[in-house]
Amino acid sequence: xxxxxxxxxxxxxxxxxxxxxxxxxxxxxxxxxxxxxxxxxxxxxxxxxxxxxxxxxxxxxxxxxxxxxxxxxxxxxxxxxxxxxxxxxxxxxxxxxxxxxxxxxxxxxxxxxxxxxxxxxxxxxxxxxxxxxxxxxxxxxxxxxxxxxxxxxxxxxxxxxxxxxxxxxxxxxxxxxxxxxxxxxxxxxxxxxxxxxxxxxxxxxxxxxxxxxxxxxxxxxxxxxxxxxxxxxxxxxxxxxxxxxxxxxxxxxxxxxxxxxxxxxxxxxxxxxxxxxxxxxxxxxxxxxxxxxxxxxxxxxxxxxxxxxxxxxxxxxxxxxxxxxxxxxxxxxxxxxxxxxxxxxxxxxxxxxxxxxxxxxxxxxxxxxxxxxxxxxxxxxxxxxxxxxxxxxxxxxxxxxxxxxxxxxxxxxxxxxxxxxxxxxxxxxxx
Numbered sequence: 453x454x455x456x457x458x459x460x461x462x463x464x465x466x467x468x469x470x471x472x473x474x475x476x477x478x479x480x481x482x483x484x485x486x487x488x489x490x491x492x493x494x495x496x497x498x499x500x501x502x503x504x505x506x507x508x509x510x511x512x513x514x515x516x517x518x519x520x521x522x523x524x525x526x527x528x529x530x531x532x533x534x535x536x537x538x539x540x541x542x543x544x545x546x547x548x549x550x551x552x553x554x555x556x557x558x559x560x561x562x563x564x565x566x567x568x569x570x571x572x573x574x575x576x577x578x579x580x581x582x583x584x585x586x587x588x589x590x591x592x593x594x595x596x597x598x599x600x601x602x603x604x605x606x607x608x609x610x611x612x613x614x615x616x617x618x619x620x621x622x623x624x625x626x627x628x629x630x631x632x633x634x635x636x637x638x639x640x641x642x643x644x645x646x647x648x649x650x651x652x653x654x655x656x657x658x659x660x661x662x663x664x665x666x667x668x669x670x671x672x673x674x675x676x677x678x679x680x681x682x683x684x685x686x687x688x689x690x691x692x693x694x695x696x697x698x699x700x701x702x703x704x705x706x707x708x709x710x711x712x713x714x715x716x717x718x719x720x721x722x723x724x725x726x727x728x729x730x731x732x733x734x735x736x737x738x739x740x741x742x743x744x745x746x747x748x749x750x751x752x753x754x755x756x757x758x759x760x761x762x763x764x765x766x767x768x769x770x771x772x773x774x775x776x777x778x779x780x781x782x783x784x785x786x787x788x789x790x791x792x793x794x795x796x797x798x799x800x801x802x803x804x805x806x807x808x809x810x811x812x813x814x815x816x817x818x819x820x821x822x823x824x825x826x827x828x829x830x831x832x833x834x835x836x837x838x839x840x841x842x843x844x845x846x847x848x849x850x851x852x853x854x855x856x857x858x859x860x861x862x863x864x865x866x867x868x869x870x871x872x873x874x875x876x877x878x879x880x881x882x883x
């Protein structure tokens with residue numbers, strides 16, 4: 453059997469571990485966490501960080517790995533490409549391409565070189581070596597070039613804040629650089645799709661979905677880090693009337709980055725000055741797209757991706773149709789669950805929610821006894837649900853039931869769960 457190393461064993465990777473085993477792969481899981489949830493599902497396990505390209509390369513060589521795969525997480529995309537190149541294994545990205553789609557400095561520079569609209573920016577390396585900033589419109593957003601999960605991101609309204617925040621943001625950058633860009637008031641959407649075998653043929657870029665990436669409003673939720681996603685919603689309400697422009701821009705990005713045979717996960721900002729690209733990734737998304745896209749589009753995107761690896765290894769492909777018979781819905785909402793600070797003592801209501809028609813999943817991710825600190829980034833997600841239906845009203849009703857029923861209780865019996873239903877409901881359904 454072909455030996456496939458999957459980088460990461462968290463909730464986003466578990467379906468891939470299961471599916472790869474079903475396909476006949478021997479799955480070797482790499483994760484620095486010895487208690488990674490996916491460990492019990494894999495045939496073999498190596499306690500190596502997915503952020504350690506050399507360590508992963510050495511482990512893959514020692515274990516006779518024939519391909520490396522990741523999903524739901526940005527930085528391991530580069531690790532997989534690096535190890536594959538070192539070991540002469542198949543991968544849709546070269547290390548150079550993988551660096552460009554996982555590091556915001558070359559990514560933004562390539563956007564600029566190809567006239568792809570993005571926020572005006574500067575690259576910083578320290579607080580003592582600042583470029584000219586007077587022409588960079590306030591407010592600013594400060595980001596590490598190579599972090600993920602909204603770690604180390606700050607909204608800056610007063611230039612005097614910048615020097616004190618640079619060290620805090622740099623703490624999340626292995627590269628030692630930051631992006632400082634003008635904040636663009638906007639609504640955010642995510643393009644999920646596939647780059648075919650010819651990066652310069654627009655018809656080879658396939659659209660799977662455009663969904664709303666609903667984030668915490670910094671005015672309403674000042675305690676929450678900037679850009680933290682609270683839900684994905686399909687079909688997009690924000691992108692209505694923008695679809696053709698978004699698809700055309702996706703084609704341009706694929707051509708500029710010369711992407712072929714890879715998943716696409718692009719984030720676009722829609723505002724008064726039009727469509728701008730926030731950032732891009734070449735992986736399946738981290739908001740459980742491999743679970744909900746088959747429900748609304750009939751496309752098994754995980755099977756489609758594993759098919760590429762099977763084909764590259766000379767194994768049979770198309771064993772299972774990438775058209776998924778589970779298509780039962782036209783609308784879907786994926787609430788991502790977060791809590792107030794406190795110690796989680798018990799969870800309640802998830803089994804009841806899972807029993808409802810239209811609920812594909814309702815799951816808590818962290819064990820009881822977990823101490824939740826002040827919310828800063830997406831790594832503090834405590835759970836998620838996948839709600840689907842044939843109308844906005846059906847999905848909104850499920851959202852109400854979900855937030856009315858789920859409880860994350862502390863020792864005093866208080867519910868710590870943030871109620872974000874108002875932000876995520878379909879606007880033309882039940883309010």
